[in-house]
Amino acid sequence: MTPGRPVPPPLAHPVQPAEVTNGATARNAAARGAVSPVSGLVPLTVARRAPAPDDVDIAIDYCGLCHSDVHAARGEWGGQSYPLVPGHEIVGRVSRVGSAVTDLSPGDRVGVGCIVDSCRECEGCLDGLEQYCEKGMTGTYGAKDRRHGDSITQGGYASSIVVDRRYVLRVPEALDPAAAAPLLCAGITTFSPLRHFGVEEGDVVGVVGLGGLGHMAVKLAKAMGATVVVFTTSESKVDAARELGADKVVLSRDADAMAAANRTIDVIIDTVAAPHDLNALLRTLRVDGALFQLGLPSEDMPPVDPRALIRRRVAYAGSLIGGIAETQEMLEFCAGHGVAADIEVVAADQLDEAYDRMVAGDIKYRFVLDTSTLQAAAKEADA
Numbered sequence: 001m002t003p004g005r006p007v008p009p010p011l012a013h014p015v016q017p018a019e020v021t022n023g024a025t026a027r028n029a030a031a032r033g034a035v036s037p038v039s040g041l042v043p044l045t046v047a048r049r050a051p052a053p054d055d056v057d058i059a060i061d062y063c064g065l066c067h068s069d070v071h072a073a074r075g076e077w078g079g080q081s082y083p084l085v086p087g088h089e090i091v092g093r094v095s096r097v098g099s100a101v102t103d104l105s106p107g108d109r110v111g112v113g114c115i116v117d118s119c120r121e122c123e124g125c126l127d128g129l130e131q132y133c134e135k136g137m138t139g140t141y142g143a144k145d146r147r148h149g150d151s152i153t154q155g156g157y158a159s160s161i162v163v164d165r166r167y168v169l170r171v172p173e174a175l176d177p178a179a180a181a182p183l184l185c186a187g188i189t190t191f192s193p194l195r196h197f198g199v200e201e202g203d204v205v206g207v208v209g210l211g212g213l214g215h216m217a218v219k220l221a222k223a224m225g226a227t228v229v230v231f232t233t234s235e236s237k238v239d240a241a242r243e244l245g246a247d248k249v250v251l252s253r254d255a256d257a258m259a260a261a262n263r264t265i266d267v268i269i270d271t272v273a274a275p276h277d278l279n280a281l282l283r284t285l286r287v288d289g290a291l292f293q294l295g296l297p298s299e300d301m302p303p304v305d306p307r308a309l310i311r312r313r314v315a316y317a318g319s320l321i322g323g324i325a326e327t328q329e330m331l332e333f334c335a336g337h338g339v340a341a342d343i344e345v346v347a348a349d350q351l352d353e354a355y356d357r358m359v360a361g362d363i364k365y366r367f368v369l370d371t372s373t374l375q376a377a378a379k380e381a382d383a
Contacts (some may be wrong), residue, residue, distance in 0.1 A: 062092070067188070067273070085156075088155055089368075092105050109177065114139065115130050115137045122134035167324060191333070197290055207221070229264075233253050269292055270295060285312060287314075342365045
């Protein structure tokens with residue numbers, strides 16, 4: 001542990017990766033029942049369903065590590081079913097397809113993001129907004145699979161996965177597969193509100209926070225032609241923001257700097273997941289500007305002053321990942337503009353360390369698991 005850093009809560013429900021074979025048992029990274037906090041992520045054997053006619057069997061190459069994986073694995077969100085295999089930033093190759101699948105073939109590079117099913121009938125689903133399914137989308141891990149006996153979905157810290165073709169994405173060959181993995185969560189989460197607001201050349205986009213989401217917001221907004229202003233509380237992030245392409249960096253603790261930014265921003269992408277005061281940020285927006293909240297603090301946020309909204313017809317909005325069609329659009333956009341995540345690839349036996357570093361903010365800017373290391377990790381654990 002890093003001196004001075006708070007000790008994380010015990011891993012009441014640790015997680016692990018595994019080697020998987022479909023229609024049978026397989027080793028994955030999964031959380032299991034109550035064990036010692038030092039056990040961490042351990043090899044586990046789980047079962048994947050045999051592919052149905054509409055299914056695609058995917059051999060996983062890489063899976064991004066999202067901070068929500070840490071919360072789920074460590075039992076910090078409550079109500080979770082274990083064992084649990086995290087991972088919803090999955091990139092691999094099609095190994096086989098069901099008899100009804102005609103648009104994908106073995107060998108195609110594909111991805112799976114945060115959604116593996118939805119009701120397919122409500123207004124949200126019919127509009128391509130599966131993330132807002134009125135009956136609730138089925139998450140890639142830790143969710144009840146309504147079409148398969150309410151079994152619990154298991155994610156991408158594994159060697160393979162079976163997913164309905166409707167929720168499988170094509171990953172352009174122009175993208176590095178490891179650096180593309182985080183696009184399936186961090187990328188689409190920031191792309192969707194930028195697209196919804198209609199960001200284009202000449203607009204000014206503010207980005208609050210410079211982690212996994214924030215660094216993608218900077219890259220995507222720049223690729224859309226916007227001028228990008230990063231708001232940060234840390235002087236140590238100034239150079240990093242500029243290296244990512246930010247045109248300006250504002251230290252949000254500096255009242256004068258914040259006042260100078262008033263009425264200069266068209267849209268703000270707020271990625272901070274800790275309670276923070278929004279009122280000074282809202283004052284930086286122009287007429288008809290909007291602040292999109294993407295970070296989800298675990299504690300109450302300070303109240304928003306309605307005057308900050310009323311005086312310039314400002315909107316305070318939220319946004320949740322993106323639908324399948326929009327995620328595919330995002331992947332094509334990234335391939336066409338050379339946008340990918342800044343990553344550090346880790347092996348299966350480094351997952352515990354990676355989780356601790358994520359909690360400490362010690363990463364620029366996203367970890368990605370190389371699933372080819374799962375078998376070696378499992379053999380070492382079995383020895």
